[in-house]
């Protein structure tokens with residue numbers, strides 16, 4: 001199969017575990033290049049665990065999963081960084097390094113992912129900061145930025161290696177509604193330029209405002225609005 005036309009994420013009969021507990025089973029879905037997909041479900045339903053499986057933070061024991069051209073079951077510890085260069089991860093809490101500037105936070109990731117040339121690093125940092133509207137903040141410390149601005153730095157960090165897909169876990173969770181909306185617009189802009197997005201969220205207001213395909217974790221399964229329509233809140237089939 002031609003890789004350029006294959007999905008960015010493809011899961012067949014996948015199970016997701018935390019320790020010995022099965023959190024989700026029989027998970028089947030594809031995410032195509034450039035697609036935007038929400039991931040919803042009650043607290044504890046398995047959204048974060050599913051995302052962690054997709055970015056190889058949790059091991060895959062059951063089923064077949066491919067992400068950004070990597071077959072997860074066959075991935076060795078050494079190969080994980082290569083997968084991570086093809087994807088962008090945005091965590092619930094910002095996880096910026098607070099002892100260094102915005103630019104240094106980004107340089108840290110570039111160095112860790114093999115960018116040896118200082119001027120190319122500078123160039124890339126200025127490009128991603130421009131992309132998220134923070135080009136004037138390169139030399140600020142994270143604590144000098146608002147919550148929304150810090151989250152933009154996190155998005156910039158996730159974009160450094162031009163990922164095929166962004167995995168975002170509740171990226172607007174800690175932000176007030178107006179700022180959450182700004183961050184959502186940024187995700188949509190990034191998506192419009194061709195990067196797929198899988199975004200876990202509890203924010204149904206945002207989903208209603210920007211309707212897209214929805215995957216819902218429910219009773220140990222993942223249901224897909226592409227396969228069957230369901231009510232967002234109750235999960236009842238429509």
Ligand SMILES: Nc1ncnc2c1ncn2[C@@H]1O[C@H](COP(=O)(O)OP(=O)(O)OP(=O)(O)O)[C@@H](O)[C@H]1O
Pocket residue numbers: 018019023041042043044045046047048049050217
């Ligand atoms: N590190 C862990 N070790 C053991 N069990 C865990 C761990 N993290 C999560 N779990 C359990 O796995 C289940 C799914 O949790 P998960 O965090 O994936 O849900 P979630 O849908 O992302 O929830 P939330 O919306 O609150 O973030 C829960 O029962 C949780 O208690």
